[in-house]
Amino acid sequence: MCQQWFTVAGLIFDAAGFLLIAFEWRHVFQREHEMRIDELEHDSERHGAKLRGEKYEDPRRGDYTVWREFQRLFLKEWRFRQKLFYTGVALVVVGFLGQVFGSWPYHLTYLGLWSC
Numbered sequence: 644m645c646q647q648w649f650t651v652a653g654l655i656f657d658a659a660g661f662l663l664i665a666f667e668w669r670h671v672f673q674r675e676h677e678m679r680i681d682e683l684e685h686d687s688e689r690h691g692a693k694l695r696g697e698k699y700e701d702p703r704r705g706d707y708t709v710w711r712e713f714q715r716l717f718l719k720e721w722r723f724r725q726k727l728f729y730t731g732v733a734l735v736v737v738g739f740l741g742q743v744f745g746s747w748p749y750h751l752t753y754l755g756l757w758s759c
Contacts, residue, residue: 645759646745653741660734667728 685701692699 646747647759648745649741650745653738653743653745656734656738656741658738660731660736660738663727663731663734667724667731670724 685703689699689701
C-alpha cells in the first residue's frame with residue numbers, strides 16, 4: 644500500500660469532519676437568531692400593549708405546564724447534536740493523523756507501507 648493514500652484519506656476525513664462541525668455551528672447560529680428575533684417581537688408586543696394601556700398576555704406563559712415534554716425533546720435533540728459534533732471532531736483528528744502518516748519521511752516500511 645502506498646503511504647500517500649493516507650494523506651488523501653486524511654484530507655477526506657478532515658473535510659467530512661469540518662462539514663459536520665460547520666453544520667452544527669450553522670444550526671446554533673440560526674437557533675440563536677430565531678431566539679433573539681422572538682425576544683424582540685415579544686418586547687415589541689409588550690411595549691405596544693403598554694402604550695395602548697392594555698395588559699400584555701404572554702403567549703409563552705403556559706409553557707411551564709408541559710416542561711417535562713420540553714425537557715425530553717431538548718435532551719433528545721441535545722444528544723443528537725452532541726453525537727454530530729463529536730463525530731466531526733473525531734473525523735478531523737483521524738484526518739490529521741492520516742495526513743501525518745501520509746507525509747512521514749523515510750517511509751513506514753515497518754508497517755508495510757512505502758512511498759509510491
